[in-house]
Amino acid sequence: MYKIEAYLRPSALEEVQKGLGDLGIAGMSVTEIRGFGRQRGHREVYRGAEYRIDFVPKIKIEVIVKESDRDPAVDAIVQAAKTGKVGDGKVFVLPVGEAVRIRTGETGDAAL
Amino acid sequence: MSKLRSNFAIWTLLVLIFGGAAQVVGQEIKSMEAFHSATIAYPKFMVDNLWILIATALVFIMHLGFATLETGLTRQKNTVNILFKNLFIISTGLITYALTGFNTMYPGDFNGFLAIGGPLASPALDDVATMTSAYADYTYWSDFIFQAMFAATAATIVSGAVAERVKLNGFMIYATILVAFFYPIAGSWKWGGGWLDQMGFHDFAGSSIVHAFGGFSALAAVLFLGPRLGKYTPTGEIRPVLGHSMPMATIGVFLLWLGWFGFNGGSVLSADPGQVSLVFVTTTLAAAAGCLAAIFTSSFYLKKPDITMALNGILAGLVGITAGADSVTWIGAIAIGAIAGIVVVFAIVFIDHAKIDDPVGAVSVHGICGIWGTVAVGLFSTNPAHSLGIQVFGTLTYALFAFIASSILVLIIKYTIGIRVGAEEEDEGLDLGEHGQPAYADFQHINN
Numbered sequence: 001m002y003k004i005e006a007y008l009r010p011s012a013l014e015e016v017q018k019g020l021g022d023l024g025i026a027g028m029s030v031t032e033i034r035g036f037g038r039q040r041g042h043r044e045v046y047r048g049a050e051y052r053i054d055f056v057p058k059i060k061i062e063v064i065v066k067e068s069d070r071d072p073a074v075d076a077i078v079q080a081a082k083t084g085k086v087g088d089g090k091v092f093v094l095p096v097g098e099a100v101r102i103r104t105g106e107t108g109d110a111a112l
Numbered sequence: 113m114s115k116l117r118s119n120f121a122i123w124t125l126l127v128l129i130f131g132g133a134a135q136v137v138g139q140e141i142k143s144m145e146a147f148h149s150a151t152i153a154y155p156k157f158m159v160d161n162l163w164i165l166i167a168t169a170l171v172f173i174m175h176l177g178f179a180t181l182e183t184g185l186t187r188q189k190n191t192v193n194i195l196f197k198n199l200f201i202i203s204t205g206l207i208t209y210a211l212t213g214f215n216t217m218y219p220g221d222f223n224g225f226l227a228i229g230g231p232l233a234s235p236a237l238d239d240v241a242t243m244t245s246a247y248a249d250y251t252y253w254s255d256f257i258f259q260a261m262f263a264a265t266a267a268t269i270v271s272g273a274v275a276e277r278v279k280l281n282g283f284m285i286y287a288t289i290l291v292a293f294f295y296p297i298a299g300s301w302k303w304g305g306g307w308l309d310q311m312g313f314h315d316f317a318g319s320s321i322v323h324a325f326g327g328f329s330a331l332a333a334v335l336f337l338g339p340r341l342g343k344y345t346p347t348g349e350i351r352p353v354l355g356h357s358m359p360m361a362t363i364g365v366f367l368l369w370l371g372w373f374g375f376n377g378g379s380v381l382s383a384d385p386g387q388v389s390l391v392f393v394t395t396t397l398a399a400a401a402g403c404l405a406a407i408f409t410s411s412f413y414l415k416k417p418d419i420t421m422a423l424n425g426i427l428a429g430l431v432g433i434t435a436g437a438d439s440v441t442w443i444g445a446i447a448i449g450a451i452a453g454i455v456v457v458f459a460i461v462f463i464d465h466a467k468i469d470d471p472v473g474a475v476s477v478h479g480i481c482g483i484w485g486t487v488a489v490g491l492f493s494t495n496p497a498h499s500l501g502i503q504v505f506g507t508l509t510y511a512l513f514a515f516i517a518s519s520i521l522v523l524i525i526k527y528t529i530g531i532r533v534g535a536e537e538e539d540e541g542l543d544l545g546e547h548g549q550p551a552y553a554d555f556q557h558i559n560n
Contacts (some may be wrong), residue, residue, distance in 0.1 A: 045414050046352035049463035
């Protein structure tokens with residue numbers, strides 16, 4: 001089992017959800033976050049005083065998938081979220097030790 | 113049949129009532145004088161008086177405008193506090209004006225400088241001296257309530273400038289004394305027939321008496337209060353503190369613009385058709401010119417069309433035209449408004465760079481543009497009796513008096529009960545610190 005964490009543009013959410021849904025992946029979580037990567041933030045002016053917006057609005061999605069779904073899921077996210085411009089985001093993949101489905105007590109891949 | 117009969121009865125009645133008026137209307141009007149002499153005194157008085165009362169209600173709604181403008185240009189965590197101050201100011205302003213302010217500002221015969229007045233009189237409704245045109249083009253009650261609505265405006269101007277760090281009880285004492293004594297004393301010099309009036313100083317609806325007075329009171333208060341925490345860093349950087357609701361601020365400015373039809377239009381002090389309509393035109397063209405000028409200035413000078421500057425530009429135009437709304441041409445009004453709209457953008461940036469923290473731009477909008485508007489009467493007035501020198505002298509007198517009076521008041525409060533909240537409370541927000549209630553329970557941004 002793997003956890004896929006993707007930091008994305010807020011506008012990418014719908015396409016990413018659709019891409020993962022087409023693979024039959026059931027369940028994902030989304031968080032509204034603020035942050036910056038290599039692009040850093042940008043400068044703005046309010047009433048004549050300059051300020052930096054270092055933390056720009058992003059979303060973070062988290063999906064747990066079984067091993068065979070890992071690469072197709074990552075591909076689906078990258079394909080759906082890519083605009084080719086600075087600020088598209090990043091995808092991280094982490095191993096997951098165990099999963100338990102609370103209602104039934106199932107564990108491992110069956111719990112997903 | 114019965115419908116026909118009742119129609120006939122109504123027509124008979126109308127002919128009987130308006131028979132006299134119909135004769136007048138039927139005459140050919142050959143001159144303005146003939147038209148005026150043909151007008152019946154009582155209906156004219158009713159219309160004049162009604163217009164002053166409508167104007168009063170329009171000035172009242174300006175207080176909602178100030179409340180939402182100040183709310184929009186500050187942070188979420190101080191919203192309840194700002195709304196609370198605005199509610200308090202209008203209420204304390206009206207009560208103190210009844211108790212002393214009205215008679216201090218309009219003392220009748222006095223030495224021209226100072227006469228602390230007693231409470232409002234209570235004339236009977238059939239009192240000829242106060243309820244008919246023997247008094248003015250309006251009744252005693254209309255006179256009081258229109259002027260009372262103006263009075264609280266001066267203190268409201270200060271409220272925005274000191275927002276987000278002023279201690280509530282200290283501010284309530286400050287606002288009450290300002291509106292109960294200092295504003296009416298200063299107002300009596302011109303509108304009460306005092307020494308500036310006798311010099312020929314002209315301030316139609318209060319560019320100096322209300323706005324420069326409020327703006328320079330605010331400047332003194334802000335200087336002794338100090339900037340908001342984090343506004344200016346120890347290394348000399350200027351950090352903007354972003355207002356939390358542009359819709360709120362915009363609603364406020366539209367309400368103020370609407371209210372200004374009463375503020376200036378009512379200051380004609382009658383429903384004189386020519387004058388009131390001229391004042392409507394000059395007032396609103398100045399506001400529009402101020403908006404456009406501020407948009408262009410901020411677009412070029414600050415690189416972006418900043419909506420807060422456009423909003424301040426509208427107010428700058430309105431404050432600017434207030435002194436001469438009755439005595440300039442429509443082209444003059446556009447010039448006054450446009451210059452005010454340019455001046456206000458530079459003034460806001462200059463004051464910020466001088467490390468004077470005024471969250472809503474009250475000193476620039478009301479103080480600087482109040483002076484500009486009063487001086488502009490000397491430049492653009494179509495009345496040759498208005499003199500540039502006296503206009504400059506008069507407006508500087510108001511600015512200086514307001515600055516000194518406000519300084520003394522703030523310093524006394526600062527060293528007795530305190531004028532500023534603690535750093536911890538400022539950080540947490542005055543809504544929780546002073547009132548124990550957030551403005552947007554469960555929806556509030558963590559850092560705002």
